[in-house]
Amino acid sequence: MDYMSMAIGFLAGTATGAAGTYFGNKYTDIRKAKESKKTEESFYKKLWNEHEKLLSEMKSDLSNPDFSYHREFYVLSKSWMFNASGPHLSYYLEEHDSLEQQLKSLAAKGLIIDVTEFGKNVTKYQFTDQFAEHLKS
Template identity: 65%
Template structure:
């Protein structure tokens, strides 16, 4: 066997292996992206089914031009007194079933963050951009 045939065989084998790896990775990545997109749709659909009233109110607040860039909100009781300078978003315990538990679920999914200040009696949270994007797209 001559060296030319060996070199050609080696190069063809290497090119075939590289192409196989490239296309295998490409189509695996596309499949995983589709699966991830499908999983996200199922996740958000389930989330809407379980928390429709709260998420609808949050969506309406974010669609309001006055609160377009607001990301912080408070959990309040209508019976209490709250003093805050400026406009703010608030969700009231009396208006939502198990509001604090619903908020904890959203926190556990990483959709909102607890940013309450130490020593304050009022719970303060912040929307993540993921939930804002979803609410505004829904």
């Protein structure tokens, strides 16, 4: 067996292995992306079924040009006196069934973050950017 045949066989085998790895990884990544998208769609569909009224109001608020970049919101009662400087987002306990529990559920899923300031009596949350973008879309 001559060295030329051996070199050509080695190069052909190496090229075949590299091409197989490349295409295997490419199609695996495509499949994983589809599965991830399907899982995310299923997650948000279930979320909308559980919290439709609250999420609809949040979507409406973030779609409003005055609030499109707001990420923080307050949980209030209509009977409370609340003083804030400038426009702000707020959701009222009287307008949503078990609002505090719904917000805790959203926080547990990593969609909002409790950013209540120490010593304040008013609960304040912040939308994650990913969740805000989902609500706007």
